[in-house]
Amino acid sequence: MRFSVIIPTYNAEAYVAECIESIKTQSFDDFECIIADDGSTDSSVSKCREAFDGDIRFRMLKQKHSCPASARNLGLDNAQGDYVLFVDSDDLLVPEALEKIS
Numbered sequence: 001m002r003f004s005v006i007i008p009t010y011n012a013e014a015y016v017a018e019c020i021e022s023i024k025t026q027s028f029d030d031f032e033c034i035i036a037d038d039g040s041t042d043s044s045v046s047k048c049r050e051a052f053d054g055d056i057r058f059r060m061l062k063q064k065h066s067c068p069a070s071a072r073n074l075g076l077d078n079a080q081g082d083y084v085l086f087v088d089s090d091d092l093l094v095p096e097a098l099e100k101i102s
Contacts, residue, residue: 003031004081008071010038012089020051022092028099033058036075039065
């Protein structure tokens with residue numbers, strides 16, 4: 001696997017699904033996407049799972065609320081790609097982003 005895209009999230013229900021959609025539509029598809037939830041108390045987790053829509057490249061990890069750095073480290077500890085890309089839950093990637101950096 002070429003890339004591990006790690007998205008730390010905390011109470012991001014308003015925009016995390018759009019972030020996931022921007023990753024799902026990448027023109028380069030040799031990636032995994034790990035969402036590291038930092039103990040969200042809103043519907044972020046369910047919004048993520050709905051956005052995955054059965055896409056096996058995406059998976060969710062959860063931890064008790066700590067801090068964004070801890071969530072990033074959780075994702076990093078579970079990453080399997082050759083390269084790691086951190087994307088915040090309110091970011092969007094253009095469709096060719098992974099292709100251009102591969």
